[in-house]
Amino acid sequence: MATEGSNSPLRFASVEASVPKITIQFCIQCKWNLRxxxxxxxxxxxxxTSLGEVSLRPSTGGVFIVTLETFNQHSVLESHTIWDRKRDGGFPETKELKKKVRDIIDPQRDLGHVDGKKSATNPPAHPANAGHTRELKDVAAQVVDGPVKVSKLQDNRPESLGVQLVQAQNSSKSQDKAECEDCK
Structure with missing residues (x-):
C-alpha cells in the first residue's frame, strides 16, 4: 500500500468469495488426512458445482471439525459447524454429513439413496456374488475384533476377489510416533 508522499500508485484487489465453502479441519498427529x-x-x-470450495485444513490436538460457510439472505457470511468430533462423538456417517450440508445449502435437493430412496438405475445384485459381500463383512468384523488369519473364504474357495487378509497383530505404538493427547 502506498503511503502519503510516496510516488507509488494505490492498488486495489478484488477478492471473490467462493461460497458455499466447506472446510475440513483434521488432526495430522492422528493421521486423519485420508478420512x-x-x-x-x-x-x-x-x-x-453447488459448492464454491472444499478445503482441508491440517491441525493438531485430536481436532476433526467440518464447517460450512454460506451467505444469509442479507448477504452476511455465516459459519455453520456441521460436525465436530468432540461435540458429536466420533466421525459422521457419509450420508449424515451429506444430509447436514444439503439441509443448509439446498433443502429441496434430492440425495437419492442417501435419503432412503432406491435408484431405478441400480441393477440388481448378481446372484453368483450374493454371498460374497456378507462373507467379506463377516471376515472384516473378525479382523476388527481381534487377530485372525484367513487364507480361503468359508466355502474353501481361493480369494478370487483380490482380498488377502493376513494376521492382524496388536502391536504397541512406536515410541517415535508423535500422537496428540486426545488419541492416546
Whole structure:
C-alpha cells in the first residue's frame, strides 16, 4: 500500500468469495488426512458445482471439525459447524454429513439413496456374488475384533476377489510416533 508522499500508485484487489465453502479441519498427529480427503471427495461428488470450495485444513490436538460457510439472505457470511468430533462423538456417517450440508445449502435437493430412496438405475445384485459381500463383512468384523488369519473364504474357495487378509497383530505404538493427547 502506498503511503502519503510516496510516488507509488494505490492498488486495489478484488477478492471473490467462493461460497458455499466447506472446510475440513483434521488432526495430522492422528493421521486423519485420508478420512478428511475421503469426506471432501464425497461432498464434491455429491454437490459438485453447488459448492464454491472444499478445503482441508491440517491441525493438531485430536481436532476433526467440518464447517460450512454460506451467505444469509442479507448477504452476511455465516459459519455453520456441521460436525465436530468432540461435540458429536466420533466421525459422521457419509450420508449424515451429506444430509447436514444439503439441509443448509439446498433443502429441496434430492440425495437419492442417501435419503432412503432406491435408484431405478441400480441393477440388481448378481446372484453368483450374493454371498460374497456378507462373507467379506463377516471376515472384516473378525479382523476388527481381534487377530485372525484367513487364507480361503468359508466355502474353501481361493480369494478370487483380490482380498488377502493376513494376521492382524496388536502391536504397541512406536515410541517415535508423535500422537496428540486426545488419541492416546
Amino acid at each position: 478428511a480427503a475421503y469426506y471432501a471427495q464425497e461432498l464434491l461428488q455429491t454437490f459438485s
